[in-house]
Amino acid sequence: MIFFSETFGIRSLQTQAKRLLELVFDYKIENRPVLFHVFSNGGFMLYRYITEMLHTDKPFKNLKVAGAVFDSAPGRRNLIGALRALATVLVSTNVFLKYFLLLAFATTAVLLRILLYPLTSFIHESHYDALLNAPSRWPELYLYSQADAIIKASDVKHMADTRQQLGVSVKAVDFLDSAHVSHMRAYPTYYRNLCTTFLSDCLRASPH
Template sequence: EMADEIDYNIVFPDAGTSERHWQGTKEPVVILLGWAGCKDKHLSKYSSIYNEQGCVTIRYTAPLKTVFISESFGYKELSSKALKLVEILYDYEVENSPIFFHIFSNGGFMLYRYIVELLHNDKQFSSLYVIGAVVDSGPGSANVRGALRALTATIGPKISPVLRYVLMALFAVTVILLRVVLYPLTKYIHKNHYDAVQDRPPSWPHFFLYSKADQIIRHGDIEFFMETLKQKVVPVDSFDFVSSPHVGHFRDFPEQYALKCREFLVSCMKASEGTEIKKRQRVQTQ
């Protein structure tokens, strides 16, 4: 993988399916951002929910080391990946279509954070029209455990066990120091994904799919995040699957999960048509 290339997949629906679902309106472009270490064959099962609904889908998972190691140390490698992803919309000339996100866990959410910042701060992207986001199993705040798991995967099995433990212990101590103990100071240099989005949330609707049984991200983190968004008048909906594990809701409840995602997308499209008409009327009356 070249430094400036990202390994993504884009799928266009056939015209018939698209027309059947979105009669005459531009079909949505759904951007799926995988969890850390997510294999494409897993992510493609989620994108087919939307392809069957006549949407364009773009799926991408940031490399493990980028997600945890670079982010833990505040090195913003993910922001360049975010820029590449947004540029794909222009490469395929779908930048005028409604855009919808489906984000998994902290790995996907960290990337989403930088996309949101680009759309907030960069004039050239201000015309992009995001209608909503599904957030699956996230976000969590201090994720030391996730960083350690990523490190184990990055080190690989060939290294001696003793050295592995030494490296992991050093890494854990450093991450805990930087991201937990010193976070009140280091956040001025580099806010974590959780605080960054919570402090300046985007205005489009969010739908949180999570489970109290999640062993990796505390459901309390997700619920607190949702409350903050609601206080900032962001439309928030959520569903607690109760028993399914981290990023395992679709596997355990496939029909229910797919239906919830599709219904939310349809409601976002309906709401957005209303605002689009209002925008046009505003322009005409000025």
């Protein structure tokens, strides 16, 4: 879904996002503050559809979102990073199938997300662009690294800066040398402290 359906503009993760929100109501925690902890671009894509539903679908509008943490996300139109991510997913796949899928993804991404981007953006806005100006205003914490080989630190910084200019309470922390989605492994105490402090701040600021 992440590498092929979404690249073709098929909103396949939208169904998963709705199921996730429905679970919140199934567990009857919709009246409690909810914090999203989002990992990598796959989680960010899912989060994009969640935020859209929270603002457009009546059943979900009353969900009390306290804040959102983004770990190693978001990135935009980074073909090399996307190929590295897909190669990681396919690490145990037959070698011929692996390289066929990598080639197919690269060809599709170059065509639809780079060469034809001015046209395809009108049909299916990229997840990155959609969330740059998202209507959500709850606090956001961005955890990223200059050493991330999949998500560019400059992409995360641009998102954080743009959201802050819109009036969102934003904090961005650069771990400098930790790998993709490995900041907690490299700095467990620091990572936990950042998240728990952010959560505490969100709950204090929440009017609910």
